[in-house]
Amino acid sequence: SMSKQLEAESWSRIIDSKFLKQQKKDVVKRQEVIYELMQTEFHHVRTLKIMSGVYSQGMMADLLFEQQMVEKLFPCLDELISIHSQFFQRILERKKESLVDKSEKNFLIKRIGDVLVNQFSGENAERLKKTYGKFCGQHNQSVNYFKDLYAKDKRFQAFVKKKMSSSVVRRLGIPECILLVTQRITKYPVLFQRILQCTKDNEVEQEDLAQSLSLVKDVIGAVDSKVASYEKKVRLNEIYTKTDSKSIMRMKSGQMFAKEDLKRKKLVRDGSVFLKNAAGRLKEVQAVLLTDILVFLQEKDQKYIFASLDQKSTVISLKKLIVREVAHEEKGLFLISMGMTDPEMVEVHASSKEERNSWIQIIQDTINTLNRD
Known part of the structure; x- marks a missing residue:
């Protein structure tokens, strides 16, 4: 048989x-x-x-x-x-x-x-x-x-x-x-x-x-x-x-971004990074890269809310965004929004140089795909 x-x-x-x-x-x-x-x-x-x-x-x-x-x-x-x-x-x-x-x-x-x-x-x-x-x-x-x-x-x-x-x-x-x-x-x-x-x-x-x-x-x-x-x-x-439905963030363009807006997008990558504030302090946040936008969330009472950073928006459009390494800081990168008004700069630190490079690469790739489409 x-x-x-x-x-x-x-x-x-x-x-x-x-x-x-x-x-x-x-x-x-x-x-x-x-x-x-x-x-x-x-x-x-x-x-x-x-x-x-x-x-x-x-x-x-x-x-x-x-x-x-x-x-x-x-x-x-x-x-x-x-x-x-x-x-x-x-x-x-x-x-x-x-x-x-x-x-x-x-x-x-x-x-x-x-x-x-x-x-x-x-x-x-x-x-x-x-x-x-x-x-x-x-x-x-x-x-x-x-x-x-x-x-x-x-x-x-x-x-x-x-x-x-x-x-x-x-x-x-x-x-x-x-x-x-x-x-x-x-x-x-x-x-x-x-x-x-x-x-x-x-x-x-x-x-x-x-x-x-x-x-x-x-x-x-x-x-x-x-x-x-x-x-x-x-x-x-x-x-x-996990995102708090009451949390909302005004983007640089003036447009409001809320929890529901996450649902309309596709996730490219997410991970833990640090935002550097004006006083030079680093704050741990969750970076969420979507097809046309980068969102930073922070934990509060076991929920996510949009991260606060001086007077800057932590929901950043990839349109007209420039990504740069920070000189003399191997874990750092700058996100420069070149929108309608004055450019706005956010400094982000990763946990290692490799991690920083991989974030720069993937954000750049996502921007390129966006510009092609």
């Missing part, structure tokens, strides 16, 4: 020893890595099916959980199963086509690159970017939601313990499942690279493998940036929630 075959440690263990002895070292190595790809893909599908068939179905059937609750734990599960079952089937078909001399078990896969290119390009790549973007983006929230449920809900706790003791689940808990799925696509580049390294004298196959390697890296890059923008959304929402 399929799972029996894939439980063997390696390709060499499945095939006849006589057949194995006839193969060159490179060929054996190549088949071993392809077998590892096949085996890990099989395990991945099995993990997804455990999440679906055992955990999600069980939560709805035994615990009468709503579908939305289950989807909070396991987003886009059906789509993931569909993507990976299809991929696994394609690899299996290739294995079947590669059986040698009417044998039932001896196989040599001469071409796999085309299957990989297909999986990581075009529509398939878009599906992967979308589903993994969402799944990995919600990874932390899913795990926190699980911990919360597990701590509060005794029936849920008993359900998880019971399921984990079954032979099918093999002690795979929910957070472990989630982590395994999150990590899967990051495992492909190494596998593809290794297949490529032991592929000799087949140029078309080498080209396909090299292409699949760059395609999968592209997918991973797209997923990473989706995850980053997802995390920034969550972070901006935390800042918004």
Whole structure:
């Protein structure tokens, strides 16, 4: 059976020893890595099916959980199963086509690159970017939601313990499942690279493998940036929630800026810095860089309010803003607003020189993007 075959440690263990002895070292190595790809893909599908068939179905059937609750734990599960079952089937078909001399078990896969290119390009790549973007983006929230449920809900706790003791689940808990799925696509580049390294004298196959390697890296890059923008959304929402609704700040242009205005923007970066006042004292604040504005918040009674700084505004428009290093002060930077009236200058200090440089870089990049648009 399929799972029996894939439980063997390696390709060499499945095939006849006589057949194995006839193969060159490179060929054996190549088949071993392809077998590892096949085996890990099989395990991945099995993990997804455990999440679906055992955990999600069980939560709805035994615990009468709503579908939305289950989807909070396991987003886009059906789509993931569909993507990976299809991929696994394609690899299996290739294995079947590669059986040698009417044998039932001896196989040599001469071409796999085309299957990989297909999986990581075009529509398939878009599906992967979308589903993994969402799944990995919600990874932390899913795990926190699980911990919360597990701590509060005794029936849920008993359900998880019971399921984990079954032979099918093999002690795979929910957070472990989630982590395994999150990590899967990051495992492909190494596998593809290794297949490529032991592929000799087949140029078309080498080209396909090299292409699949760059395609999968592209997918991973797209997923990473989706995850980053997802995390920034969550972070901006935390800042918004913590901001006092009574706090308000007049910008240099005369326009008022309030808590609600945070919601209309996208977060670029935030972090702790210091503002220097006229008396030369440094005050710790939270810098919040949005797409077209830089906001400084200070903590008061466990809430954020707009920071006070002499008579200056601490909500600074990026339009007509100039960023400069402070001479003889490696942690300092100047923000110079060149608006309609006299220029206004705010001195900001970071916790280190590296941190200062990275703030200058990102503020400058954000200003450049704004001017382009």
